[in-house]
Amino acid sequence: MTTSRERLEAVGNQIPPLIALIVLWMLLWGEFSWLNLLVGLVVGIVVTVAFYLVPVQLSGRVHPLQTVVFFVRLIVDIVRASVDVSWLAVKPRLVTSNAILEIRLRTRSDLILTWTAVATSIVPGSIVVDIDRESSILYLHVLNMQSASDIEQFRRRVLDTERRIVRGFGSHEDVERMRGVLPANRLSARRSGKELS
Structure with a gap:
């Protein structure tokens, strides 16, 4: 059984791929608009949920x-x-x-x-x-x-x-x-x- 902290970490690990998908969506359309941002967010959520990948453990450390x-x-x-x-x-x-x-x-x-x-x-x-x-x-x-x-x-x-x-x-x-x-x-x-x- 997963704890609330583990669930929170799992959600947190999906945020970087979600942001990357939103940026990719915006680049594909070639312009920034609030509608593109919203559609990119929806598409990103669908992709990250439907094609769930094993989360990559980020180190949390940058020198x-x-x-x-x-x-x-x-x-x-x-x-x-x-x-x-x-x-x-x-x-x-x-x-x-x-x-x-x-x-x-x-x-x-x-x-x-x-x-x-x-x-x-x-x-x-x-x-x-x-x-x-x-x-x-x-x-x-x-x-x-x-x-x-x-x-x-x-x-x-x-x-x-x-x-x-x-x-x-x-x-x-x-x-x-x-x-x-x-x-x-x-x-x-x-x-x-x-x-x-």
Whole structure:
């Protein structure tokens, strides 16, 4: 039996999709009017009730500085990857070696898993082809993987993206799970330091 608090949380979890549907409805009509808003609200309620989805648990936590870091780095990654893919397209004697990679994420949040998949897919050169939700594994098709070091570097980039998302939006449990996990550049610096010593 559900308590009143659980029912209230369930209703609260349906509000973000409802608002998104209303905004989408308004964008589809291309103009703001009170009638469009009212019809969008009715359509949104019908859709959220008729096609009820398992509620996504929002963390309720947003760290503004880390959010800015995530978006700035995402834009940099998109620009850099766009240049790399463009060069592959015009490069003479193109010899590519593509790969399907399995990348196990460290968090168990559906929201973080989805955001990581989307953030990885919008960067040119890779696309998510499958997701194992139970194990938090992304399967990605990636362009131009020439060596094991390329594969490891790409894997670290995806895990760094996940880390930045967690630091910006993740729950306290997700942040604790990520503690002690070094970003790729510091990890490689430590490895090279151990090799030198």
